[in-house]
Amino acid sequence: MKNKKRIALFGGSFDPVHTDHFNMAKACHDELNFEEVWIIPTFLNPFKSSTKTSNEERINLLNLIFENEDYIKIDKFEMNNNRVTTTFETVSHFKKMYPQNDFSFIIGSDNLNRLEEWNNFDELINMVNFIVFERNDVYKKEVAQKYNIPIYQFENNFLSSTKVRELKNLNLLTPKVNNYINYHLLYLESRVKPFMDKKRYEHCLNVGEMAESLAKLNQIDPQQAKVAGTLHDITKRWDTSKQIEYLNKYDKTLLEEPKPVWHSYTGAFHLKYDWLINDESIINAVFNHTVGCEKMSVLDMIVFCADKISKERDYENVELYREECFKDLKSGFIRLLINQYETAIKVHGKDSIGDKLIKTYNYYVKGEK
Known part of the structure; x- marks a missing residue:
């Protein structure tokens, strides 16, 4: 029987995408041996009230930062739903559509703090393996231990989309992403x-x-x-x-x-x-x-x-x-x-x-x- 292709699903607002998102995706491919990483930008994160930019702008930025990474696929499944889509729905969709693939789901360690609050979590945790990258050292380590979820290191700049919107640590941002944000006057309401x-x-x-x-x-x-x-x-x-x-x-x-x-x-x-x-x-x-x-x-x-x-x-x-x-x-x-x-x-x-x-x-x- 042919081995299933290993695919890492990477969901998030990406508002905007930044260097740490890039480095986590690259680590999945280069170090954890995933053949592909599918980036799935949300229409709206279930724990957020709004996004700060349009879907089109977020897609443009994703295409820009990953333009030379042939293992990346950007999928608009959640955006096209035009509503809040839970991770359970997303994983269910991809497992049904592509049964020939072996999927895992990427999250940052900060997501462990509320992971058990995710919709249909009891089913989700048995449905897909989680790949957790340590964003900082303050998170619920007991959740990872409870569900035997491995924690991985990566080239971490300790960036966040919130910091980028507030003009912090821009020297660590990919220059072409920063140039796009400035040229298109994104995040004026924050800046x-x-x-x-x-x-x-x-x-x-x-x-x-x-x-x-x-x-x-x-x-x-x-x-x-x-x-x-x-x-x-x-x-x-x-x-x-x-x-x-x-x-x-x-x-x-x-x-x-x-x-x-x-x-x-x-x-x-x-x-x-x-x-x-x-x-x-x-x-x-x-x-x-x-x-x-x-x-x-x-x-x-x-x-x-x-x-x-x-x-x-x-x-x-x-x-x-x-x-x-x-x-x-x-x-x-x-x-x-x-x-x-x-x-x-x-x-x-x-x-x-x-x-x-x-x-x-x-x-x-x-x-x-």
Whole structure:
């Protein structure tokens, strides 16, 4: 009789998938000699109230991280059910559909804490072997002992999807996964929304939309512009001490600029060093969105303008500025720059508006090179 093919089933939210998920799957293949590992993303975990991203985005990330692993199969069985699917249902389905295979089920050791609460557990524990990887040393070891479940080690970075969503340990995340998350603005509700009031958050979303529209007219990647626009005020609500901390750490000379523009610089540093955004065009656009600089890029101008003409803005002549920006970006940028310069001098006096605004004005308006 032909030996059954050994398949490890790996279910979870994968919201997002990260390096430890990858390493557990690889350990099953390379060290435990499973011929294949089938990744089964949930529609919704029975112990969670929601996922943070769409099914499509989670599938895209799974395909990205496992793109070179030919022993991996990504199966949408639970997603296609469009409801909570228990592990008992999933295992039953695969054993019925593929009786020629020998299935095991992968879990992290943290799942042992509630394993006996799983639906139809008494049947499940006799239906499939569990492969448990030790995620940390705090878990119900007695459950593993009770059911003779082996505990395996793997290359553990002690990552979690929650940590990734909260910008923790991103240096341990697969770079292409992190780049995808940043470029598609995933997890804004965890990374941005809690740190600003509703009005500021809505402004950021509006600026992202406006930047995207302007980019389409000016042959710039619309998503790149949307990212820079949406994240332009990422540190706007940081307190003064945190602003100073970042400026001291990355460029002390910027402390000489007016305090109201500090957030453009700390925002750029935060995105570069904490979010690990490696697109310098986006970083520069955030850096320059308040008072600009000499030799602005097209993306710089787009975000500068989008910030000042976003759809909720209702100051005098804003409609004229919007019209001009959509007709001719550079002309609209210069008109907005003139307005900002004149308003700043009127309110604060020329000695208090900062060198960068003066240099930008002199370069674009007075033609000083």
